[in-house]
Amino acid sequence: MDPSPSSVLDGLGSSLISMPDNNVSDANIKSAVVVDIALGVALMGLFVILQARSILYKIRLVSPYVSLRPPPLPTGVSALWAWLVAAAATSDAELLESCGLDAMMLVKMHTFGIQLVAPIAVLGLAILLPLHSCGRFLASGDALGNTSRFMAYTTTNIPPGSPVLWLHFLLTLAFISWGCWLLKWHYHQQEAGQHSMGTGVA
Numbered sequence: 001m002d003p004s005p006s007s008v009l010d011g012l013g014s015s016l017i018s019m020p021d022n023n024v025s026d027a028n029i030k031s032a033v034v035v036d037i038a039l040g041v042a043l044m045g046l047f048v049i050l051q052a053r054s055i056l057y058k059i060r061l062v063s064p065y066v067s068l069r070p071p072p073l074p075t076g077v078s079a080l081w082a083w084l085v086a087a088a089a090t091s092d093a094e095l096l097e098s099c100g101l102d103a104m105m106l107v108k109m110h111t112f113g114i115q116l117v118a119p120i121a122v123l124g125l126a127i128l129l130p131l132h133s134c135g136r137f138l139a140s141g142d143a144l145g146n147t148s149r150f151m152a153y154t155t156t157n158i159p160p161g162s163p164v165l166w167l168h169f170l171l172t173l174a175f176i177s178w179g180c181w182l183l184k185w186h187y188h189q190q191e192a193g194q195h196s197m198g199t200g201v202a
Contacts, residue, residue: 029150052079060098068098092189112186120175128171131164132157 051057057073060066074082087107095104135157151157158164 024150026149048080048083051083066098070098108186108190112182116179116182119178123171128168129153131167135159135164 052073057070061069061072063069071086073079073086092104092108095107132153132155135152137159138152138157155165155168
């Protein structure tokens with residue numbers, strides 16, 4: 001016997017009522033931020049300490065199979081930050097000749113990620129965050145769902161249909177355009193580097 005429409009609706013209503021609450025409180029967000037920062041600082045500190053003791057880089061300084069040896073890193077206390085200066089100051093040509101194409105492409109990939117995300121993060125903090133915090137939609141009592149203080153820094157605090165939302169659309173177009181231009185620029189840089197070094201484009 002097929003269930004009646006009323007029994008189906010009753011079952012659906014009871015299942016919706018029994019759904020867990022997925023709202024995130026301000027305390028949850030603060031705890032997550034503290035844990036993330038603590039883990040980030042601990043892992044960064046561990047990397048700084050261990051990289052100064054690693055023998056992988058030192059082997060390349062004496063190995064007869066390395067035709068172009070990298071410059072030795074400073075020792076002592078300055079070794080804690082000297083690796084960062086060397087990584088930022090090494091050119092693509094030096095990296096390619098000393099470490100090979102795979103290492104250079106890995107560095108270029110990380111560089112692209114930083115160049116892509118950094119301007120977006122700066123614009124988000126400088127424009128969108130203050131703009132959202134000035135909204136009054138959550139304070140009006142018309143908002144549904146999560147109304148924590150953290151949500152006041154998101155688009156939830158902007159009233160539906162507000163002209164301010166056009167700014168998000170324009171920034172999205174700007175971010176996409178920036179990413180496309182950055183990809184094209186890196187492609188031309190890589191192509192020019194390969195031709196200048198005589199490797200050609202495969």
